Amino acid sequence: MPERSVRKVSGTAALPYDRVVLWLEGIGCQRHGKAVLDGVTFGVPSGELVVIEGSPASGKSTLLEVAATIRLPERGAVWFAGRNTTTLQQASLPFVRRNLGYYVADALLVEEDTAVDNVMAALAVRGEALKAAKAGALDSLALVRAADLADRAVASLSSGQKRMVALARTLAGPPPLVVADEPAALLGDEARAVVVAALAAARDLGSAVLVATADSALANALVAAGGRRIHLVDGRMVGAPAVELVPEPDYHEASREERPARLVSLDGDDQGSALEAPLSKGPR
Amino acid sequence: MNAAWIARNVRRQVEAHPKMVVSTSVAFCLLALVAGGARLGARTVERWGAFVGQNVHLIVYFSGNVDEEQALGLRDILRRTPAVAQVAVIEPAQALARLTAAAATLRADAPVVDTLEPAYFPRSLEVSLAPAADLAQRAQDLAKRLRNVPGVSEVDAMTTGLARLSVWVKVGRTLGLVVLVALGLVALLVLVAVFLRGREAMARRAAVLVQLGDTEAAIRLPSALWTASAALVGGGMGACVLALAWRPLLGRLERSLGIASMLPSSPLAPAEIAAGLLLLVTAGLAMGYFATPLAATHDHA
Numbered sequence: 001m002p003e004r005s006v007r008k009v010s011g012t013a014a015l016p017y018d019r020v021v022l023w024l025e026g027i028g029c030q031r032h033g034k035a036v037l038d039g040v041t042f043g044v045p046s047g048e049l050v051v052i053e054g055s056p057a058s059g060k061s062t063l064l065e066v067a068a069t070i071r072l073p074e075r076g077a078v079w080f081a082g083r084n085t086t087t088l089q090q091a092s093l094p095f096v097r098r099n100l101g102y103y104v105a106d107a108l109l110v111e112e113d114t115a116v117d118n119v120m121a122a123l124a125v126r127g128e129a130l131k132a133a134k135a136g137a138l139d140s141l142a143l144v145r146a147a148d149l150a151d152r153a154v155a156s157l158s159s160g161q162k163r164m165v166a167l168a169r170t171l172a173g174p175p176p177l178v179v180a181d182e183p184a185a186l187l188g189d190e191a192r193a194v195v196v197a198a199l200a201a202a203r204d205l206g207s208a209v210l211v212a213t214a215d216s217a218l219a220n221a222l223v224a225a226g227g228r229r230i231h232l233v234d235g236r237m238v239g240a241p242a243v244e245l246v247p248e249p250d251y252h253e254a255s256r257e258e259r260p261a262r263l264v265s266l267d268g269d270d271q272g273s274a275l276e277a278p279l280s281k282g283p284r
Numbered sequence: 285m286n287a288a289w290i291a292r293n294v295r296r297q298v299e300a301h302p303k304m305v306v307s308t309s310v311a312f313c314l315l316a317l318v319a320g321g322a323r324l325g326a327r328t329v330e331r332w333g334a335f336v337g338q339n340v341h342l343i344v345y346f347s348g349n350v351d352e353e354q355a356l357g358l359r360d361i362l363r364r365t366p367a368v369a370q371v372a373v374i375e376p377a378q379a380l381a382r383l384t385a386a387a388a389t390l391r392a393d394a395p396v397v398d399t400l401e402p403a404y405f406p407r408s409l410e411v412s413l414a415p416a417a418d419l420a421q422r423a424q425d426l427a428k429r430l431r432n433v434p435g436v437s438e439v440d441a442m443t444t445g446l447a448r449l450s451v452w453v454k455v456g457r458t459l460g461l462v463v464l465v466a467l468g469l470v471a472l473l474v475l476v477a478v479f480l481r482g483r484e485a486m487a488r489r490a491a492v493l494v495q496l497g498d499t500e501a502a503i504r505l506p507s508a509l510w511t512a513s514a515a516l517v518g519g520g521m522g523a524c525v526l527a528l529a530w531r532p533l534l535g536r537l538e539r540s541l542g543i544a545s546m547l548p549s550s551p552l553a554p555a556e557i558a559a560g561l562l563l564l565v566t567a568g569l570a571m572g573y574f575a576t577p578l579a580a581t582h583d584h585a
Contacts, residue, residue, distance in 0.1 A: 070495075091499075091500075093497075094494075094497040094498060094499045094500075095497065096497070097494075097495065097496065097497030098496060098497025098498070099497070100497075102495060108488060108491050108492045108495065109492065110488065110489050110492050111485075111488070112296075112300035112301075112485065113296055113300070117296065118492075121492070121493065121496055122496050124286060124289040124292075125289075125493065125496045125497050125498045125502075126497075127286060129286075129288070130288045130289065130292060133289075169496075
C-alpha cells in the first residue's frame with residue numbers, strides 16, 4: 001500500500017486520497033422499456049478527472065444521475081467510498097449526497113437567497129461552522145470568477161451567472177466527488193476556460209471529478225488538463241479498458257475498515273487506488 | 285445538527301417571506317382570540333346563570349289582615365324547604381322605598397311617587413330558589429302550593445321572565461358558538477392559504493437542500509421554528525387583546541343588561557394563557573414541520 005495522505009472533509013472525518021471514490025459496476029438502466037445504459041463499469045479515484053463523452057441521448061446524463069444517487073439503476077452497483085449506494089435506505093442517502101457535488105445546467109438554486117448563501121449551503125450541510133462555510137463559499141466563488149456576485153440575490157442574476165454560482169456550489173470544499181453534467185453548456189469561451197480550470201483545480205485538491213459532455217472541444221480541453229476520456233455510445237462504454245478491482249492478498253484477514261482493494265486494468269496497467277474508504281457522515 | 289445553520293435558515297426564510305410570517309401570526313392571533321373568547325364567554329354565561337340563581341324567583345303577597353308575626357312564621361317554614369335558598373320579609377315601608385329608588389333610576393315623575401304611602405303596599409315575602417336547571421318549573425310548583433296558604437293573596441312566580449331569560453341564554457350560547465366556529469374556520473383558512481401560497485418557494489428550497497444532502501428533519505425544522513414563533517407572537521397578541529378589551533366590552537354589555545355593578549370581571553388566569561400559548565406553539569411547530577413539501581429524488585426503497 002502506498003502511504004496515505006489525508007484530507008479533512010467535514011471537520012469530523014477524513015478521506016484518504018489513494019482510494020477509489022466512485023466505482024460503477026455493470027450499470028444498466030432503462031427508460032420506457034428501452035436500454036439507456038448497459039453494463040457500464042468504471043471507477044474514478046480521488047485526484048482524477050474522468051470525462052464521459054458521447055452524443056446527445058447516449059446515456060451520459062442518466063449515468064451521472066446514477067453516480068450522484070439521483071437515480072437508482074435497474075442493474076449493477078454504485079460504490080461510493082466503499083459503500084454500495086444502491087442498497088442504502090432513503091434515510092441514508094443524505095449522508096452520501098453531502099459528500100458529492102452534483103452540477104447540471106439547470107441546477108436548482110434558492111432564488112431569494114444570495115449567491116454566497118447558496119454556495120455555503122453545501123458546506124453547512126456537511127457540518128462546517130458558518131464562518132468556515134462562508135469563507136469556503138467565497139473561495140469557491142472566486143474559483144469560478146464569480147466573487148463579485150457573492151452578495152447579490154440569485155433572482156437578480158443572469159442565467160449564465162446562475163450557472164457559475166451553481167458550479168461554485170458544486171465545487172465548494174471541494175467534496176470527495178464532483179459530478180458535472182455539461183458544465184460549460186451555453187457559456188462563452190472565457191467562462192468555458194474558467195470551468196475547465198475550476199474542475200482541474202478541484203481534481204488537484206484531491207476530488208474525484210466526473211464530467212459528462214457532448215461537446216468535443218470541452219472534452220478535449222479537459223483531457224488536455226489531465227483528464228481521462230471514456231466514450232459512451234448508446235449506453236455502452238466504447239474503447240475504454242475493462243477494469244476490475246483486485247483485492248490485496250491480506251484482504252480476508254483485514255478488518256472492514258482496513259480492507260484494501262486496488263483498481264487495475266485487465267491488461268495489467270495499474271490504475272491506482274483502493275476502493276474502500278470511510279464516508280464523511282458529518283455531525284448531522 | 286448545526287444549530288447556527290438552522291437559525292440562519294430560519295432568519296433567511298423570515299426575511300424572504302415577511303408577508304407569509306405576518307399572515308401566519310395574524311391567523312394564530314385570531315385562533316387565540318377565538319379560544320380565549322370561548323373560554324371567557326363560557327365563564328361569563330356560567331356567572332350570569334349563578335347571578336340569575338341568586339335572584340328573587342317568587343314574591344308572596346299577603347292580604348291586609350296578616351300581621352308581621354304570621355309573615356315571619358311562613359318565612360320560617362319556607363326556609364326549611366330544601367328547594368328554597370333565601371326568604372326575606374318585605375315590609376310595606378321597605379317596598380315603597382324600593383319603588384322610589386327605582387323611579388329615580390328610571391327618571392320617573394317624582395311627584396306621582398311622592399303621593400304614595402306605605403299602607404298602599406302589602407306585606408310580602410321574597411323567595412330565592414336554589415339554582416337548578418328546572419328553576420322555572422320549581423318556581424311554578426312552589427307558587428301553586430303557596431296560593432293555598434291562608435293569608436296569601438297573590439303569588440308572583442315570575443315564570444315568564446325566567447323562561448324568557450333561559451331562552452335568551454340558549455340563543456346567546458348558540459350564536460356565540462356559531463361565531464366562534466366561523467372565526468376559527470377563518471383562521472384555519474388563512475393558515476392553509478398562507479402555506480399554499482408559499483408552497484412553491486418552500487418546495488424549491490427543500491429540493492435544493494435534499495440534493496445537497498441535508499436530512500429531512502434539518503430541512504423541515506426552519507419552517508417549523510418560524511411557524512412556532514409566529515404562533516407564539518400571534519397567540520401573545522391575542523392574549524393581550526383579550527386582557528385589554530375583555531373587561532371594557534363585558535362591562536359595557538353587563539351595564540346594558542343592568543347587571544354591571546353586581547358582577548366582577550374575570551380575565552384569563554396566567555396558567556390558562558400559558559397553556560393556550562403552549563398549545564398554539566405546538567400546533568405551529570407541527571404545521572410548519574409537515575407543511576414543507578419534500579419530494580423524494582431517488583427511487584430507493
